[in-house]
Amino acid sequence: MLFDDMRTLLARARNIAIIGAKDKPGSPVDHVGRYLLNAGFNIQPVHPVRRQAWGIPTVRSITELPERGFEPDIICLFRAPQYCEAHARETLTLPRLPMIFWMQEGIRSPEAGMLMAAAGVKVVEDRCLQTVHAALFDDVTETFSCTRCGKCCEGRGGIVVGPADLPRLCAHFGLPAEEVLARYAENIGGKPTLKCGEDGFCLFFRAGKGCAIHPARPAVCRAWPFFRGNLVDGLSFAMAKEDCPGIRHEATHAAFAREGFRYLNDYKLRAKDILHEGRALIVEESELPPEARS
Numbered sequence: 001m002l003f004d005d006m007r008t009l010l011a012r013a014r015n016i017a018i019i020g021a022k023d024k025p026g027s028p029v030d031h032v033g034r035y036l037l038n039a040g041f042n043i044q045p046v047h048p049v050r051r052q053a054w055g056i057p058t059v060r061s062i063t064e065l066p067e068r069g070f071e072p073d074i075i076c077l078f079r080a081p082q083y084c085e086a087h088a089r090e091t092l093t094l095p096r097l098p099m100i101f102w103m104q105e106g107i108r109s110p111e112a113g114m115l116m117a118a119a120g121v122k123v124v125e126d127r128c129l130q131t132v133h134a135a136l137f138d139d140v141t142e143t144f145s146c147t148r149c150g151k152c153c154e155g156r157g158g159i160v161v162g163p164a165d166l167p168r169l170c171a172h173f174g175l176p177a178e179e180v181l182a183r184y185a186e187n188i189g190g191k192p193t194l195k196c197g198e199d200g201f202c203l204f205f206r207a208g209k210g211c212a213i214h215p216a217r218p219a220v221c222r223a224w225p226f227f228r229g230n231l232v233d234g235l236s237f238a239m240a241k242e243d244c245p246g247i248r249h250e251a252t253h254a255a256f257a258r259e260g261f262r263y264l265n266d267y268k269l270r271a272k273d274i275l276h277e278g279r280a281l282i283v284e285e286s287e288l289p290p291e292a293r294s
């Protein structure tokens with residue numbers, strides 16, 4: 001498959017079911033699972049015995065996914081080749097087929113591949129999803145490059161913890177959602193929001209070091225400075241440029257808005273739910289300056 005096609009598919013995918021999921025430290029599946037959570041995907045671990053992985057309750061088999069209301073865009077397999085055909089047959093029973101049937105590095109199954117390809121599902125064999133994703137999505141910022149000054153980690157009230165952020169934080173701390181929220185969040189404007197210390201900085205900001213929970217930080221932290229206001233309004237963009245030294249001086253508003261909108265899409269950061277997610281992440285292409293639209 002061409003790299004451009006794969007980039008498009010991975011940008012469109014949101015939900016990944018990982019078969020053979022376990023969060024045993026040091027295991028390849030743990031590494032990949034944490035990376036994919038960090039990259040903004042919704043992950044559903046599948047394991048016949050384990051009850052949870054990364055703080056997310058497992059299902060025992062793919063056939064339980066419809067009950068869980070989870071429609072996978074990608075089935076990612078960490079299973080020996082002889083089991084892949086059976087997983088392909090299970091996949092064919094899903095009400096909506098995934099876009100990609102992905103067999104991780106070292107796993108090949110022509111039988112599974114033929115079944116999936118005949119059903120119109122893209123098949124990847126013997127490739128690491130993390131490696132491919134990282135290679136395809138490392139070119140995001142011509143108008144911005146973070147200097148890690150930490151200015152954006154100051155200010156109470158803006159660090160909303162959305163529903164998609166919680167599993168990542170739970171996995172990071174090894175705690176259930178209620179405990180994470182009780183320890184580290186407060187309710188502001190009806191939304192859980194990370195607490196700040198007396199210095200006005202986020203609890204997790206460490207002077208000179210940056211974010212202590214970087215892989216698990218909420219979507220709003222990942223998205224800044226590509227916030228709605230800065231994408232749709234030239235004046236907000238000019239003010240953000242003064243506040244955030246990472247925005248390139250020569251960047252035009254149109255280029256910044258175009259790149260920012262693509263970044264939010266690629267990293268699944270755009271939100272829709274105004275009641276539970278950060279308002280700063282809710283933006284439509286039609287709101288961008290005309291030169292920034294595709």
Ligand code: SF4
Nearest residue numbers: 146147150152244246
């Ligand atoms: S203010 Fe800008 S440059 Fe500084 S840490 Fe935040 S995003 Fe990076």
Ligand code: SF4
Nearest residue numbers: 153202204205211221
């Ligand atoms: S979670 Fe990390 S990136 Fe976000 S505000 Fe806190 S210290 Fe900054």
